[in-house]
Structures are given as structure tokens and as C-alpha cells.
Amino acid sequence: MYIGENIRYLRIKHGYSQEELAKALGYKSYTTITKWESGVSEPTLKMTNQIATFFKVSVNELCYTRMGFELSNSPKYRQGVVINVLGRVAAGIPINAVEEIIDTEEITEEMARTGEFFGLQIHGDSMEPKISDGDVVIVRQQDDAESGEIVIALVNGDEATCKRLKKYADGIMLISNNPKYEPMVFTEKEIVEKPVKIIGRVVELRAKF
Incomplete structure (x- = not known):
């Protein structure tokens, strides 16, 4: 069926x-x-x-x-690879846990071949004006990223946060686009002890309308 x-x-x-x-x-x-x-x-x-x-x-x-x-050959309805959109990501909850899935999105087969992906709905205004409350970002699962890239990170066992990563010789900074939020700075020791864990890199924005 x-x-x-x-x-x-x-x-x-x-x-x-x-x-x-x-x-x-x-x-x-x-x-x-x-x-x-x-x-x-x-x-x-x-x-x-x-x-x-x-x-x-x-x-x-x-x-x-x-x-x-x-x-299936029509661009409007052509099926790509379906990924789950999560309402949140938190420590101890597996990526794609059914109870956290709120919707699905499609990515191209070409993108899907480069890794594992999930969608995440953004909550709050810390990444405005580029990424707004309710927007969905497409995330490639990975545990590291380059300085300047937007990442999804778990900090101190809390829910995942979307921030721009900046690397230093002795630590990292997680930066909001919205200037009213102070950067989150972590030393190498704090990264291990809190811990601070990168779980993915944002590769695409699916803005709400």
C-alpha cells in the first residue's frame, strides 16, 4: 500500500x-x-x-x-530526499526522536549524498535579522565546523542553540546575529567540562512566510 x-x-x-x-x-x-x-x-x-x-x-x-x-518528472513535484524537522534538540534525546518531529522537508539527492541531515525549527530572536523565530534551518550532522560558520551546539546539557562559531587558539565563541545578545565565550577547559558540543552546521535556511 x-x-x-x-x-x-x-x-x-x-x-x-x-x-x-x-x-x-x-x-x-x-x-x-x-x-x-x-x-x-x-x-x-x-x-x-x-x-x-x-x-x-x-x-x-x-x-x-x-x-x-x-x-515525478515535474520540477514542482519532483521528490528529493525527505528529512525530519525537529522542534528542538536536547542532550540525551536522539536526533530524529519521533516525539520531537514536527514536520518534514526535502533536500536534493546531491546534498543528501554529502552526509546526514535534519531540519530544526528556530525559537527566539537571537539570530535575527537573518534567521527569525519559527524559521527552519537545514543542518548537516557534524561535530566540528570552520570559524565563521553557523552551527547548532549543545551547551551545558541544555537545548541546542543556533549561533555563529568563532574559533580561537584557546577556545571558541558562539555569537548571535542579534547584537542585544552577548557572545558566549568558552575556554578549552570549559568546552570539555560544561560540555560544549557542536552537533551540526547550518547549510540552508527555509524561512517561514
């Missing part, structure tokens, strides 16, 4: 986020939609009928027709 793939196709085609579709179908959490689209689980027969009615397709089409297949 193609039900998970078709739910995702119809959701994107009609402009719904996973959270919006979940609410429309009577769910409090988007994680159910995530599980359907990723193939972890399937909707009940009753819910399958509800989804088909919602998108104005037949149950047979929803389950057994690979929707969008005929459009």
Missing part, C-alpha cells in the same frame, strides 16, 4: 503542515501524522475513510494508487 506516501503527497499538495493536518483530523499531536508518513504505523479503517473524504479522493486511491507518480 502507498497510504503513508499518499498522505504526505496530499498534505504537501494542499499546503498543510503535519501539525495542521493533525488538528484537522482531530488529533492533538502531529506525531501520528509523522508515523503514518514514515510507515511506522497506518491509520485505522475509520480514519482512512476520514482522510480520503478530507482530501476528496477514494479510499482505493488513497491506499493503492501511487499519487504524484505521474508528476
Whole structure:
């Protein structure tokens, strides 16, 4: 069956986020939609009928027709590689933990071949004006980066933060774009003891509209 793939196709085609579709179908959490689209689980027969009615397709089409297949060569609908968008990243929680997934994004196959990627929704205004609250950044998983690059870092076991990295001979500085936030400075000793851990480099911005 193609039900998970078709739910995702119809959701994107009609402009719904996973959270919006979940609410429309009577769910409090988007994680159910995530599980359907990723193939972890399937909707009940009753819910399958509800989804088909919602998108104005037949149950047979929803389950057994690979929707969008005929459009696979169209630039508008060409499928890239799907990555998960996380609402947060925190110490002790695996990247792509289902409970943290809020949506999905697509990256090109060319990009996907260069490493492992995830999306992260930005919270707060520390990286404004370039990156705003609610924007999604595409992150390549890596434990180091060059000075001047924007990284996602875990500091002292807290949630991940998005900052520009600046390296020095005896430590690093994590800098906000927004001048009202003071830079975070760490010595080599503090990097180990707190700890400060880089988990990825921002490679692309998907701004909200």
C-alpha cells in the first residue's frame, strides 16, 4: 500500500503542515501524522475513510494508487530526499526522536549524498535579522565546523542553540546575529567540562512566510 506516501503527497499538495493536518483530523499531536508518513504505523479503517473524504479522493486511491507518480518528472513535484524537522534538540534525546518531529522537508539527492541531515525549527530572536523565530534551518550532522560558520551546539546539557562559531587558539565563541545578545565565550577547559558540543552546521535556511 502507498497510504503513508499518499498522505504526505496530499498534505504537501494542499499546503498543510503535519501539525495542521493533525488538528484537522482531530488529533492533538502531529506525531501520528509523522508515523503514518514514515510507515511506522497506518491509520485505522475509520480514519482512512476520514482522510480520503478530507482530501476528496477514494479510499482505493488513497491506499493503492501511487499519487504524484505521474508528476515525478515535474520540477514542482519532483521528490528529493525527505528529512525530519525537529522542534528542538536536547542532550540525551536522539536526533530524529519521533516525539520531537514536527514536520518534514526535502533536500536534493546531491546534498543528501554529502552526509546526514535534519531540519530544526528556530525559537527566539537571537539570530535575527537573518534567521527569525519559527524559521527552519537545514543542518548537516557534524561535530566540528570552520570559524565563521553557523552551527547548532549543545551547551551545558541544555537545548541546542543556533549561533555563529568563532574559533580561537584557546577556545571558541558562539555569537548571535542579534547584537542585544552577548557572545558566549568558552575556554578549552570549559568546552570539555560544561560540555560544549557542536552537533551540526547550518547549510540552508527555509524561512517561514
